[in-house]
Amino acid sequence: MTEARSARVDRRHQITEAAVSAFAERGYHGTRIRDVAARAGVADGTIYLYFRNKEDLLLSIFETKMDQLLAGLAAILVGVDDPDERIRRFASHHLGMVRDHREAAEVLQVELRLSNKFLKRYRPEKLWAYLNVFAQIVRDGQAAGLYRRDIEPFIGMWAFFGSLDELAMQWVLSRRTERFTLEEAARQVADVFIRGLRTDASARPILVEAM
Amino acid sequence: MTEARSARVDRRHQITEAAVSAFAERGYHGTRIRDVAARAGVADGTIYLYFRNKEDLLLSIFETKMDQLLAGLAAILVGVDDPDERIRRFASHHLGMVRDHREAAEVLQVELRLSNKFLKRYRPEKLWAYLNVFAQIVRDGQAAGLYRRDIEPFIGMWAFFGSLDELAMQWVLSRRTERFTLEEAARQVADVFIRGLRTDASARPILVEAM
Amino acid sequence: MTEARSARVDRRHQITEAAVSAFAERGYHGTRIRDVAARAGVADGTIYLYFRNKEDLLLSIFETKMDQLLAGLAAILVGVDDPDERIRRFASHHLGMVRDHREAAEVLQVELRLSNKFLKRYRPEKLWAYLNVFAQIVRDGQAAGLYRRDIEPFIGMWAFFGSLDELAMQWVLSRRTERFTLEEAARQVADVFIRGLRTDASARPILVEAM
Amino acid sequence: MTEARSARVDRRHQITEAAVSAFAERGYHGTRIRDVAARAGVADGTIYLYFRNKEDLLLSIFETKMDQLLAGLAAILVGVDDPDERIRRFASHHLGMVRDHREAAEVLQVELRLSNKFLKRYRPEKLWAYLNVFAQIVRDGQAAGLYRRDIEPFIGMWAFFGSLDELAMQWVLSRRTERFTLEEAARQVADVFIRGLRTDASARPILVEAM
DNA sequence: AATGAATGAGAGTTCATTCAT
DNA sequence: GATGAATGAACTCTCATTCAT
Numbered sequence: 001m002t003e004a005r006s007a008r009v010d011r012r013h014q015i016t017e018a019a020v021s022a023f024a025e026r027g028y029h030g031t032r033i034r035d036v037a038a039r040a041g042v043a044d045g046t047i048y049l050y051f052r053n054k055e056d057l058l059l060s061i062f063e064t065k066m067d068q069l070l071a072g073l074a075a076i077l078v079g080v081d082d083p084d085e086r087i088r089r090f091a092s093h094h095l096g097m098v099r100d101h102r103e104a105a106e107v108l109q110v111e112l113r114l115s116n117k118f119l120k121r122y123r124p125e126k127l128w129a130y131l132n133v134f135a136q137i138v139r140d141g142q143a144a145g146l147y148r149r150d151i152e153p154f155i156g157m158w159a160f161f162g163s164l165d166e167l168a169m170q171w172v173l174s175r176r177t178e179r180f181t182l183e184e185a186a187r188q189v190a191d192v193f194i195r196g197l198r199t200d201a202s203a204r205p206i207l208v209e210a211m
Numbered sequence: 212m213t214e215a216r217s218a219r220v221d222r223r224h225q226i227t228e229a230a231v232s233a234f235a236e237r238g239y240h241g242t243r244i245r246d247v248a249a250r251a252g253v254a255d256g257t258i259y260l261y262f263r264n265k266e267d268l269l270l271s272i273f274e275t276k277m278d279q280l281l282a283g284l285a286a287i288l289v290g291v292d293d294p295d296e297r298i299r300r301f302a303s304h305h306l307g308m309v310r311d312h313r314e315a316a317e318v319l320q321v322e323l324r325l326s327n328k329f330l331k332r333y334r335p336e337k338l339w340a341y342l343n344v345f346a347q348i349v350r351d352g353q354a355a356g357l358y359r360r361d362i363e364p365f366i367g368m369w370a371f372f373g374s375l376d377e378l379a380m381q382w383v384l385s386r387r388t389e390r391f392t393l394e395e396a397a398r399q400v401a402d403v404f405i406r407g408l409r410t411d412a413s414a415r416p417i418l419v420e421a422m
Numbered sequence: 423m424t425e426a427r428s429a430r431v432d433r434r435h436q437i438t439e440a441a442v443s444a445f446a447e448r449g450y451h452g453t454r455i456r457d458v459a460a461r462a463g464v465a466d467g468t469i470y471l472y473f474r475n476k477e478d479l480l481l482s483i484f485e486t487k488m489d490q491l492l493a494g495l496a497a498i499l500v501g502v503d504d505p506d507e508r509i510r511r512f513a514s515h516h517l518g519m520v521r522d523h524r525e526a527a528e529v530l531q532v533e534l535r536l537s538n539k540f541l542k543r544y545r546p547e548k549l550w551a552y553l554n555v556f557a558q559i560v561r562d563g564q565a566a567g568l569y570r571r572d573i574e575p576f577i578g579m580w581a582f583f584g585s586l587d588e589l590a591m592q593w594v595l596s597r598r599t600e601r602f603t604l605e606e607a608a609r610q611v612a613d614v615f616i617r618g619l620r621t622d623a624s625a626r627p628i629l630v631e632a633m
Numbered sequence: 634m635t636e637a638r639s640a641r642v643d644r645r646h647q648i649t650e651a652a653v654s655a656f657a658e659r660g661y662h663g664t665r666i667r668d669v670a671a672r673a674g675v676a677d678g679t680i681y682l683y684f685r686n687k688e689d690l691l692l693s694i695f696e697t698k699m700d701q702l703l704a705g706l707a708a709i710l711v712g713v714d715d716p717d718e719r720i721r722r723f724a725s726h727h728l729g730m731v732r733d734h735r736e737a738a739e740v741l742q743v744e745l746r747l748s749n750k751f752l753k754r755y756r757p758e759k760l761w762a763y764l765n766v767f768a769q770i771v772r773d774g775q776a777a778g779l780y781r782r783d784i785e786p787f788i789g790m791w792a793f794f795g796s797l798d799e800l801a802m803q804w805v806l807s808r809r810t811e812r813f814t815l816e817e818a819a820r821q822v823a824d825v826f827i828r829g830l831r832t833d834a835s836a837r838p839i840l841v842e843a844m
Numbered sequence: 845a846a847t848g849a850a851t852g853a854g855a856g857t858t859c860a861t862t863c864a865t
Numbered sequence: 866g867a868t869g870a871a872t873g874a875a876c877t878c879t880c881a882t883t884c885a886t
Contacts, residue, residue, distance in 0.1 A: 007845095008845095011845095029240065032879090032880060032881080033880075033881060033882080034880080034881095037848095042846080042847090043846060043847040043848055044847080044848060044849095044881090044882085045846070045847055045848065045849095045882085045883075045884080046845085046846055046847070046848095047882095048881095048882070048883080049845070049846075053881075053882075054881065054882095150399075150402075151399055151402070151403065152391065152395070152399065154390070154391060155378065155391055155395070155396050155399050155400075156399070156403070158374075158377045158378050158381050159374035159377065159378060159396075159399070159400050159403065160374075161377055162373035162374040162375070162376055162377025162378065162380075163369075163370035163371075163373040163374050163377075164373070165373055165377060166369045166370065166372055166373025166374075166376060166377075167366065167369050167370060167373065169373075170369050179365070180363065180365060180366055184363075184366070185366050185370075188361075188362055188363065188366050188367070188370070189366075189370050191361075191362070191407065192362065192367070192370065192403070192404060192407030192408065193403060193407060194407075195406055195407045195409070196402065196403030196404060196405075196406045196407035197403065198406070218870095219870095222870095243854090243855065243856085244855075244856060244857080245855085245856095253871075253872090254871060254872045254873055255856090255857085255872085255873065255874095256857080256858075256859080256871070256872060256873060256874095257870080257871055257872070257873095258857095259856095259857065259858080260870070260871075264856075264857075265855095265856070265857095429866095430866095433866095451662070454858090454859060454860080455859075455860060455861080456859080456860095459869095464867080464868090465867060465868040465869055466860090466861085466868080466869060466870095467861085467862075467863080467867070467868055467869065467870095468866085468867055468868070468869095469861095470860095470861070470862080471866070471867075475860075475861075476860065476861090572821075572824075573821050573824070573825065574813065574817070574821065576812070576813060577800065577813055577817070577818050577821050577822075578821070578825070580796075580799045580800050580803050581796035581799065581800060581818075581821070581822050581825065582796075583799060584795035584796040584797070584798055584799025584800065584802075585791075585792035585793075585795040585796050585799075586795070587795055587799060588791045588792065588794055588795025588796075588798060588799075589788065589791050589792060589795065591795075592791050601787070602785065602787060602788055606785070606788070607788050607792075610783075610784055610785065610788050610789070610792070611788075611792050613783075613784070613829065614784065614789070614792065614825070614826060614829030614830065615825060615829060616829075617828055617829045617831070618824065618825030618826060618827075618828045618829035619825065620828070640849095641849095644849090665875090665876065665877085666876080666877065666878080667876085667877095670852095675850075675851090676850060676851045676852055677851085677852065677853095677877090677878085678850075678851060678852065678853095678878080678879075678880080679849080679850055679851070679852095680878095681877095681878065681879080682849070682850075686877080686878075687877070687878095
């Protein structure tokens, strides 16, 4: 039973990876189920034993990758209390994942958006959980008097995510990665948001430190 | 001749608007040429007298709307020299356009991204021109000693655009606009970026003023 | 009125020639009415003032060219009584026309055959009139005791025409005309049929002469 | 494996036969893939599992039938050395096939010619192989001093084929087969060409025999 | 569980023809 | 008579999905 389950998990994983690679290369609409099946080394019909349909396959990639993203984020924030540092680590982790899982990132960035179901009907709960981590950092910073109270965490969270996402997209789209490094982008985005969130009072000591 | 030209322009416009509305409602892939034709009140074949194919229709919407966006931005920045104010106006104008042209924004935000040609092959020169306005503001601010030199305008430009774009997307996707207003979002994004870009030196006087 | 009629004839001729050239170049199905109109320097709709439809245009080419072919054949046979010589002139004239009106020949040879209406429903009376000239030569030769009576003129006529037609087709299809000359082909086909038609009695004197 | 292969061959054959019958009845352009599919008792898409496209289906009919034609010709000529007799058998076999495979002949005769690809781009190697059999008979006859050397085998081959082809076409087009029999046509064409090819010297003995 | 042949709905695009000007 | 913008029927081919083996 355990073996059977494990075999099932493996096969599912095998198909998912094939789909990630195929979607990244040719796009969701440009990829045929047959392509995925061929890459996974299974028959066309086998895909449907593991996924309801093509869109389910795409959504499943999102779920899997978001789980990894969330787990990684949690791990890297463990024991870190300083909101500034938490923001820096969030940015660094996010773009680090993009760099280390380029194909997956490409699918998430580019291909996932074209799924109407995903964008309009499907509630991406895991994305919300992910972004809420940032919103909570802002709230914590505000509670500590470190961040301004006139920035709504909800708006800040989307703005922050938008910045990271767009930079990831540009990095993914430009095959010429020399344009900028994801590490530098992470540093600058974190920096801008940290300073942008600071209260005037909290700004000063930092300025002094910086001097 | 003028009449003929004008008739041609009108008909083209008529089809474009029908496409904007159809794409916004049902998505690019979910929209059939027949749907667009019906909304425009013309025969299917007529579409092809004005556009090479379906994708050309989509791309043409982008071109037209970007022209409007660029023109509006230029108009609103005329005579404004202060980089901070220029950033505020940029954000306000961008999200104002989203609010006033919701359907078009929806198409640009959501549907355009699904066009592989657009994202990977087509170089959206007008988008670059648009974003370069922001990059130039940063450069001007840096030259004036107002903004920090360790923020690369190129990175900042994508980060800023990403923030606006993501907030626009969330506003467009959530039919419940009560979540947040675009005006408030514009104000907060501009604020975060302005403060985030400031040099420590330039930050102080502002802080004083703020007090 | 005469002027009007003449103008009408000219315009019709102009369109016909444009069609011949277009059909020869791109084939009947590969040619759009628009192509013909453009070559003729008229508007698309104008074609329909002179021809019922596209097929009518094709058939009209056939009629016109067959008239020329028939007239030319009649002219070249005037005063020639010897059946052998008449056969030689027939072959020579037919392939000569192909050589001198390559485009028209190409249309007749290749494109006309693809019109179901032409082949199956339309009775090509003019083709029959043309071929009957050959059948009559055979009958005359038989009456004169020159040609064998066991060759049916009807069968001979199609066989003869088939030979000429096929050679014309090969010449037209092979842009490399060096393979063989139409003159030589005409001579050989005439020769084979003349000898093939001769009675044994009539064959002998010739043989002697030939010696 | 053998079963699978055989099933594949059968299905392909089934579709081919349906296409032959459909093309013969309504013509290539007049036949929709749906018609072929319906006659074959398969779904539209199934056609495309066996043939690249509609034209491939037409070309494939040609290939298949030419294979049969060539094989039949070879069989009927085995052990026959006399050029005259070989010509008679060629004509008899060719028109016999037309008679026994009327639909296929109709497609080959009429419909195949309308395929530009076939006529202009595709080199019908099998047709050449078929006709070369006749050219070789002529060459052998010439080498044996039986046939005149001033008839080029290349020209003779097309002339001979043209005669057979045209008679086949007329027989196929005229639903009234009473006009002439293919057997009689074969006899007469062979006769005309044999006599037409003979040298004067070789003509005499035959004449005596004939007496 | 796995296969892969078969399905058939679906849609973009072309182009001959029309007709208001 | 001439125009050419508009029409809309027609048709091939694709590909996600199914299901008998």
